[in-house]
Amino acid sequence: MNRGRLETFADGVFAIAATLLILNVDAQVTGSGRSLGHELLHVWPSYVAYAVSFLTIGIIWVNHHAVIGQIGRVDRAFLFVNVAFLMCAAFIPFPTRLVAEHIRDHGAAAAAFTYGATLTTTAALFTALWLYAARDQRLLRPDADPRMVSGITRSYLPGPWLYLIATLVALASPTTSVLLFGAIALFYVLDSLIFGRT
Amino acid sequence: MNRGRLETFADGVFAIAATLLILNVDAQVTGSGRSLGHELLHVWPSYVAYAVSFLTIGIIWVNHHAVIGQIGRVDRAFLFVNVAFLMCAAFIPFPTRLVAEHIRDHGAAAAAFTYGATLTTTAALFTALWLYAARDQRLLRPDADPRMVSGITRSYLPGPWLYLIATLVALASPTTSVLLFGAIALFYVLDSLIFGRT
Amino acid sequence: MNRGRLETFADGVFAIAATLLILNVDAQVTGSGRSLGHELLHVWPSYVAYAVSFLTIGIIWVNHHAVIGQIGRVDRAFLFVNVAFLMCAAFIPFPTRLVAEHIRDHGAAAAAFTYGATLTTTAALFTALWLYAARDQRLLRPDADPRMVSGITRSYLPGPWLYLIATLVALASPTTSVLLFGAIALFYVLDSLIFGRT
Amino acid sequence: MNRGRLETFADGVFAIAATLLILNVDAQVTGSGRSLGHELLHVWPSYVAYAVSFLTIGIIWVNHHAVIGQIGRVDRAFLFVNVAFLMCAAFIPFPTRLVAEHIRDHGAAAAAFTYGATLTTTAALFTALWLYAARDQRLLRPDADPRMVSGITRSYLPGPWLYLIATLVALASPTTSVLLFGAIALFYVLDSLIFGRT
Numbered sequence: 001m002n003r004g005r006l007e008t009f010a011d012g013v014f015a016i017a018a019t020l021l022i023l024n025v026d027a028q029v030t031g032s033g034r035s036l037g038h039e040l041l042h043v044w045p046s047y048v049a050y051a052v053s054f055l056t057i058g059i060i061w062v063n064h065h066a067v068i069g070q071i072g073r074v075d076r077a078f079l080f081v082n083v084a085f086l087m088c089a090a091f092i093p094f095p096t097r098l099v100a101e102h103i104r105d106h107g108a109a110a111a112a113f114t115y116g117a118t119l120t121t122t123a124a125l126f127t128a129l130w131l132y133a134a135r136d137q138r139l140l141r142p143d144a145d146p147r148m149v150s151g152i153t154r155s156y157l158p159g160p161w162l163y164l165i166a167t168l169v170a171l172a173s174p175t176t177s178v179l180l181f182g183a184i185a186l187f188y189v190l191d192s193l194i195f196g197r198t
Numbered sequence: 199m200n201r202g203r204l205e206t207f208a209d210g211v212f213a214i215a216a217t218l219l220i221l222n223v224d225a226q227v228t229g230s231g232r233s234l235g236h237e238l239l240h241v242w243p244s245y246v247a248y249a250v251s252f253l254t255i256g257i258i259w260v261n262h263h264a265v266i267g268q269i270g271r272v273d274r275a276f277l278f279v280n281v282a283f284l285m286c287a288a289f290i291p292f293p294t295r296l297v298a299e300h301i302r303d304h305g306a307a308a309a310a311f312t313y314g315a316t317l318t319t320t321a322a323l324f325t326a327l328w329l330y331a332a333r334d335q336r337l338l339r340p341d342a343d344p345r346m347v348s349g350i351t352r353s354y355l356p357g358p359w360l361y362l363i364a365t366l367v368a369l370a371s372p373t374t375s376v377l378l379f380g381a382i383a384l385f386y387v388l389d390s391l392i393f394g395r396t
Numbered sequence: 397m398n399r400g401r402l403e404t405f406a407d408g409v410f411a412i413a414a415t416l417l418i419l420n421v422d423a424q425v426t427g428s429g430r431s432l433g434h435e436l437l438h439v440w441p442s443y444v445a446y447a448v449s450f451l452t453i454g455i456i457w458v459n460h461h462a463v464i465g466q467i468g469r470v471d472r473a474f475l476f477v478n479v480a481f482l483m484c485a486a487f488i489p490f491p492t493r494l495v496a497e498h499i500r501d502h503g504a505a506a507a508a509f510t511y512g513a514t515l516t517t518t519a520a521l522f523t524a525l526w527l528y529a530a531r532d533q534r535l536l537r538p539d540a541d542p543r544m545v546s547g548i549t550r551s552y553l554p555g556p557w558l559y560l561i562a563t564l565v566a567l568a569s570p571t572t573s574v575l576l577f578g579a580i581a582l583f584y585v586l587d588s589l590i591f592g593r594t
Numbered sequence: 595m596n597r598g599r600l601e602t603f604a605d606g607v608f609a610i611a612a613t614l615l616i617l618n619v620d621a622q623v624t625g626s627g628r629s630l631g632h633e634l635l636h637v638w639p640s641y642v643a644y645a646v647s648f649l650t651i652g653i654i655w656v657n658h659h660a661v662i663g664q665i666g667r668v669d670r671a672f673l674f675v676n677v678a679f680l681m682c683a684a685f686i687p688f689p690t691r692l693v694a695e696h697i698r699d700h701g702a703a704a705a706a707f708t709y710g711a712t713l714t715t716t717a718a719l720f721t722a723l724w725l726y727a728a729r730d731q732r733l734l735r736p737d738a739d740p741r742m743v744s745g746i747t748r749s750y751l752p753g754p755w756l757y758l759i760a761t762l763v764a765l766a767s768p769t770t771s772v773l774l775f776g777a778i779a780l781f782y783v784l785d786s787l788i789f790g791r792t
Contacts, residue, residue, distance in 0.1 A: 005601055005605065005659055006270055007203055007206070007608055008206060008601070008602065009605045009608065009655060010775070011203065011206045011207045011210055011609070012210055012605060012606055012608075012609030012613075013609045013612065013613055014207065014210075015207055015211045015214060015614040016210070016214055016609060016610055016614075017613055017616075018210050018285075018288060019210075019214040019215055019218065019288045020209065020214075020613065020616070021288070022215075022218070022288055022289055022292050023221075023617075024220075025289075025292050026291070026292045026295060029292075029296070031271030031299060031300070031305070035304060035305065035308070036300055036304070036305025036308040036309060037305070037307070037308035040296075040308055040312060050285075050289070051285065054281070054284075054288070055282075055285070058281030058284070058285075059281075060282075061207060061276075061281075062274070062277055065203055068680045076786045076787055077787050079656055080652070080656075080783050080786070080787065083648070083649065083652030083653075083655075083656075083757075084649075086612070086652075087612075087644075087645065087648040087652075090612060090613045090615070090616055090648070091616055091619075091644070093616055093620070094616050094619050094620045094623075096606070097620060098623070098630070098634075100623065102625070102630055106629065106630070107625070107629065107630030107631070109631070110629070110630040110631035110634055111630060114634060150335070151655075155301070157355070161302040189278050192274045192278070193274055193275050193278065195266065200406055205401055206404065206519065209401065209404045209405045209408055210408055212405065212408075213408030213409045213412060214408070214412055216482070216483075216486060217408075217409055217412040217413055217416065217486045218412075219486070220413075220416070220486055220487055220489055221416075221419075221489050223487075224489070224490045224493060227490075227494070229497060229498070229503070233502065233503065233506070234494070234498055234502070234503030234506040234507060235503070235505070235506035238506055238510060248483075248487070249483065250411075252479070252482075252486070253479065253480075253483070254482040256476070256479030256482075256483075257479075259405060259479075260476075260479075263401055309578070316539055347421050369485070387476050390472045390476070391472055391473050391476065403599055403602070404602065407599065407602045407603045407606060408606055410603065411603055411606030411607045412606070412610055414607065414680070414681075414684060415606075415607050415610040415611055415614065415684045416610075416613070417684070418611075418684055418685055418688050419614075421618075421685075421688050422688045422691060425688075425692070427696070427701070431700065431701065431704070432692070432696055432700070432704040433674060433700030433701070433703070433704035434703060436692075436704055436708060446681075446685070447681065450677070450680075450681040450684070451677065451678075452683070454674070454677030454680075454681075455677075457603060458670070458673055458674075458677075459678075461599055470706075474609055530759070574789060585674050588670045588674070589670055589671050589674065
């Protein structure tokens with residue numbers, strides 16, 4: 001398996017998972033009862049959920065590229081950790097719909113917890129993917145920059161823990177939890193923009 | 199991130215968003231009540247909406263290629279403006295369904311306005327993507343043709359404003375607004391065909 | 397626009413349109429009423445329709461490759477004929493569902509006619525795409541083999557007419573029409589296998 | 595047809611089929627009746643079915659790469675066996691939903707049998723694809739390693755028979771059958787990991 005085909009499959013999964021998110025918004029607007037304008041305003045959590053999840057998948061895509069860019073070769077174990085990781089990323093549209101639909105009713109905690117559990121597992125498998133490749137430079141390119149490698153490791157390690165904390169917060173306050181998921185995505189983008197320029 | 203992977207992800211999103219449009223047509227034909235033949239004729243706005251949105255996404259795809267073709271390298275800011283732009287392009291199937299379903303009832307203004315707001319935001323982010331790359335030749339190829347660069351800038355700048363006007367028209371006359379969206383797409387194709395040959 | 401990106405977008409549309417076909421089969425099995433086993437047998441037209449449409453899209457994909465393989469460059473007109481052609485190919489899942497659902501009720505003629513009209517238009521645009529590129533060798537590779545070029549032209553010209561005839565047959569006998577669509581696909585595969593080996 | 599475009603189309607179908615699986619999970623959670631938390635726990639077969647099918651498609655993707663990696667050229671017959679194979683792989687989301695929805699009711703045997711019949715046919719066509727290419731080295735690369743070629747043949751031949759046995763078991767015990775499908779996938783991953791390291 002060369003790197004190119006790995007990227008084609010992964011990018012396909014990311015692109016489809018991100019684009020399927022619109023089906024969740026679509027399903028919220030049934031056209032029954034009140035006027036369309038009011039209905040479109042009423043489902044605003046769907047738009048926020050769409051934006052946060054699309055952005056999160058976009059960040060995953062950017063990070064996945066960064067990992068693959070440091071890889072020189074792949075083995076079967078790497079391929080299957082990658083499949084397990086994509087399995088979690090492709091799961092994201094489902095809890096996104098749950099949050100959009102239930103954040104304002106009694107299902108809010110269950111929805112936010114499911115969303116968080118999905119992101120936590122995705123982040124943990126992504127970190128596992130990187131650590132498997134980087135440990136003892138197992139799959140790294142011969143010319144991989146050691147400072148960049150340790151920089152990637154440092155920046156990925158907190159991810160699963162941040163998501164785990166936001167997930168546990170869902171049990172006490174679903175709204176706070178969902179705000180944290182949005183904040184993590186925004187923080188990553190801002191950090192990346194500032195770090196990426198210097 | 200090399201240009202190739204940026205294109206794979208973007209083309210995936212464009213291809214999926216365009217192909218998902220058929221689900222909107224499909225959902226209009228429920229097979230309940232009148233004969234299938236009459237039903238297929240009755241949902242004609244779905245076909246028009248499908249064609250206009252597919253063509254619009256096709257135009258976005260052609261333009262996105264033109265931008266990427268002038269780019270020599272990408273940075274993190276460019277990647278995230280690109281993700282935000284794709285987020286809007288992937289949103290298009292939703293308001294397309296709204297217009298197809300409601301252009302003949304009381305929701306017409308809300309539907310056409312939502313459609314227009316989506317296209318305006320998409321066009322604005324696309325222009326931002328280009329201006330970010332072209333300003334001071336930040337991300338352009340070293341051999342980018344200055345006349346082509348200023349030509350692209352000139353041709354993209356009016357886009358968001360044209361869509362904004364058509365969107366505001368929706369508040370007064372949804373039908374006129376929708377005709378304008380179709381006209382903008384057709385105008386671009388014709389202009390492109392005439393300009394592209396010389 | 398280089399050939400590669402044209403192929404990425406087209407292959408994306410073909411792959412998605414073909415894979416979305418399974419949603420039509422899925423929607424036929426609602427689990428209400430009779431036993432699942434009987435229901436799965438009862439919806440057999442869905443499986444046939446799935447197979448014929450998947451195969452047809454597969455043939456379109458093979459043919460599209462043959463055309464692009466003879467192309468040396470693309471212009472804007474070629475791109476937009478290609479977008480219009482993809483718009484028709486991406487439409488195929490909708491009439492496929494109509495045929496699967498209505499071939500045994502009063503909607504059979506309308507369903508088969510819509511299916512045929514879609515395939516006829518797709519075939520006509522595909523022929524137009526090729527003729528535009530091949531006329532006066534406008535977009536052909538400098539080293540394109542003249543005998544292969546005239547062979548492609550000969551083999552594509554009957555396509556739209558065959559589909560038009562099968563479409564008109566739908567008005568008299570929907571079942572015969574649908575059998576013809578299956579026969580055209582099978583004929584192409586067999587012809588291609590025999591021709592492709594020599 | 596070059597190998598690259600064959601892989602783009604196949605990877606697209608694999609990525610879409612795998613990502614569409616989440617729609618099956620989504621459709622199980624309707625939000626009606628009991629609390630969301632209970633409902634999310636109640637649909638646990640959906641998560642297992644999602645994981646087994648995603649993993650199975652991931653394995654198919656890895657194997658498809660291994661086959662294409664040994665191929666030097668393709669002919670029309672190979673292309674159409676490949677299309678028929680992809681037709682079966684793209685069918686997987688449908689019986690996955692059946693198993694998830696019916697494994698606990700009277701439809702269990704019909705659901706598990708349909709799932710198994712799909713995987714058996716997919717495995718048989720995949721083996722046919724390989725044997726067609728490898729027989730008399732018809733389409734192999736000139737430098738294909740004979741030991742690798744015979745190793746691939748040996749490892750693919752049992753696949754259809756294993757799936758056939760698990761499919762027939764569905765008629766007596768659907769639950770055992772479904773456990774076997776999961777076990778086959780896990781076995782392949784473990785075998786591949788152990789074999790892939792040495």
